[in-house]
Amino acid sequence: MTPLTESRPLTSPAPASLLASSSEGLAEVLAALTDAVDATQAARRPDGPIPAGTPADVLAAASQALGAAELPAEGLGPKAALQLLATVLVEHGIDLSHPRAAAHLQPPALAVAVAADALASATNASLDTYDSGPSAIAVERWLIGLLTRLAGLGERADGVLTPGGSLSNLLGLLLARDAAAHRRGVDAREHGVTALPGPVVFCSELAHFSTHRACAALGLGEAAVQPLPVDGRRRMRPDALAAALDSLGPDQTPVAVVATAGTTDFGSVDPLPEIAEIAAGHGVWMHVDAAYGFGALFSERLATRLAGLELADSVTLDLHKIGWQPAATSVLLVSDTTAFTSLDREVAYLNPTDDSEAGYDGLLGRSLQTTRRPDAVKAAATLLTYGRTGMGRMVDACHDLARHAERRILAEPELELVAPAELTTVVFRYRGSDPSAADDLNGALRRRLLESGSALVGRTEATAAGPGSPKRVCLKFTLLNPTATTDDIDGLVDIVLDAGRTCERLIEEGAA
Ligand SMILES: Cc1ncc(COP(=O)(O)O)c(C=O)c1O
Known part of the structure; x- marks a missing residue:
């Protein structure tokens, strides 16, 4: 056995290029990315936005291409692995x-954002302590300052990035819960x-x-959620809110009112x-x-729809929706920085008081996460690159596409417009000749498009004829590609019509 005192390298020293944040490593990142990009250019892209085939076929082909799920004894090296x-x-x-x-609130990511994200990953910095980044x-802080100003939240406002709109809502409701207590x-944090x-x-x-999930997670219970009716434009009815608040008993605690600025399916904005x-x-x-709707603030044409946002105590916004960021780039803003007090923690290994008092402090106290x-960085690079005008142009381009889709749907007798384009979504149905079979038909139509790989279209449930109806x-188009054209939208509608006719014929023949 080798004596412990003997100095002997276990392996030869690794090259500096092993580590991304060194200057040699950054050059390696660039070379590796070039190899990976070459591989994507040589790859056989599917004809449409998703590979053709059943989910089982597509997933099996991907697993086969990956090979056996075993750790190779000897590594392939970065080039082969990335390729x-x-x-x-x-x-x-x-x-x-x-x-x-055009299925989900999942935009194509901007090239500059992806490049900045790679740079940010290379640093592997974290937000929790001063000495982690x-x-x-x-x-x-720069980004939060910019966003609080855009939202009009005032001088005491603050915010934090989170791993998604669902978690921003959770955090907002956590702060609301603790404020109510x-x-x-x-002290809700204690008790x-x-x-x-x-x-x-x-x-x-x-x-x-x-919102419902957050209530469950926060121990309020999903039963705490009191959903209120919407008006003909799918916006919360303030009279219903006032009546519900007035009728609360002494044994009830109103924790929060959650308004939506950009409902997921319809883009409708509650009267803030x-x-x-x-x-x-x-x-x-x-x-x-405002996970979906916040990006409308970039557009001169649409910004007024968010009037009243500045009156909120907290706001969720997702730049990985209207903002074209890779997920996740979600933010929770608060109108008053003291709201974060309930998240404060003093941890011996991270932020002892004497360090904090000497200014060695991070953002641990704004988040439920530690490493963050x-x-x-990617959002900052994007906003610096395009400015408000450039961002606004992209928002308007998507809004224009949605309005074009709305007009085209209205002009097609086989389609029924269910909800017009408020922001960048349009909800509609393929009518079919038998109204009682239309639900199954629309479901089958969407699956047919998925299986053919020709189009990604969303699906939801909505009242077609106003509140009260079943x-x-x-079907739903979620249009977030600012480079698409009205001809592309026409092509998309044509493909939907085609799939609708085929599905109807197959159902009639008993083949579907
Ligand atoms: C209005 C709204 N809030 C919250 C979310 C959740 O966002 P995430 O998927 O980033 O968790 C969504 C997602 O579509 C949304 O539309």
């Missing part, structure tokens, strides 16, 4: 830059929800399901000024879920 993965990603994945990719802290003179008898969270019936006035009148926290990626299966 393999780049090929798998392109040949068996989705292409969001394809003009017929001062420049990352500075960039996040504080008003009752209790949990026993501090809050009969908690109630109000939102519209069209609010994103993450009226909701803010009612919430303030009852001393209730107003959270605005520098996600602000929910029906609908």
